[in-house]
């Protein structure tokens with residue numbers, strides 16, 4: 001497989017009145033063409049900040065670590081995303097080769113412009129085409145994501161559509177420019193389960209059809225299990241475990257991943273108590289020393305957990321974990 005995007009040693013801090021807040025800490029991963037990567041972790045683990053970095057879209061108070069690199073591989077050659085500065089150059093990662101869908105579709109549609117006009121505008125921003133051609137592609141895309149009567153919907157406003165329909169329209173808009181990478185940030189969280197399942201199926205179809213990569217962000221490992229090929233588990237800005245989704249779910253190595261899995265409801269035993277990961281997420285201003293998870297970890301092996309940062313160890317060729325329990329084999 002060919003890497004579509006490579007993230008290396010990504011570190012992001014934010015300047016705040018209280019001091020520097022670390023949101024992403026030395027994160028590396030890559031996504032191949034046609035691959036779906038799930039990014040999972042509790043609130044505040046830095047999932048959205050990581051995703052925004054892929055579009056060089058973080059707020060002005062963001063400070064990137066000097067080693068941070070994000071390389072997007074395009075047909076015209078590699079693009080260093082964090083070095084893009086002008087609006088013209090940034091177009092490639094903002095709606096061109098990379099597109100994003102959000103949890104709340106109302107956020108991506110202007111309320112007073114029809115869905116169709118917004119789709120046409122988006123298309124013409126990224127490709128040199130006539131209005132008529134842009135309309136044709138937009139209606140086709142609305143049809144493709146399962147919106148009935150797409151020509152009529154094209155002329156409607158976002159508020160006239162139901163929640164599930166709006167979500168589909170947003171996916172249609174994001175995909176109309178044929179992005180190579182789709183960032184889906186909690187795209188199904190606000191939907192009821194039936195529509196959530198439809199949107200997940202739709203995304204799977206689209207990966208097969210367009211052969212694009214997807215980064216799927218969620219706090220729900222159950223959704224990841226249905227959608228992703230591989231998963232990266234994040235805690236306080238660090239990837240603590242990464243591997244093929246089935247392997248990580250069947251054979252989780254990090255106590256945090258084990259905790260997230262134990263917190264999922266079990267359909268075959270509905271009376272079993274849910275056991276959330278114990279303890280509270282520390283404030284990002286008071287990051288624990290050593291392993292960032294040690295203040296909540298039920299499997300501490302000794303002082304090393306409080307003093308030394310665990311490095312990645314290989315479980316096998318595609319599965320890695322950063323935990324002192326597994327520290328024997330360096331990655």
Ligand SMILES: Nc1ncnc2c1ncn2[C@@H]1O[C@H](COP(=O)(O)OP(=O)(O)OP(=O)(O)O)[C@@H](O)[C@H]1O
Nearest residue numbers: 014021023042043044045046047048049050059284
């Ligand atoms: N512009 C900013 N200034 C200061 N801190 C910020 C800024 N943007 C994000 N952060 C902080 O970065 C950390 C990571 O935030 P992020 O939104 O990526 O988390 P998340 O894992 O996506 O959480 P959620 O699941 O709640 O969306 C948080 O502590 C957040 O407060």
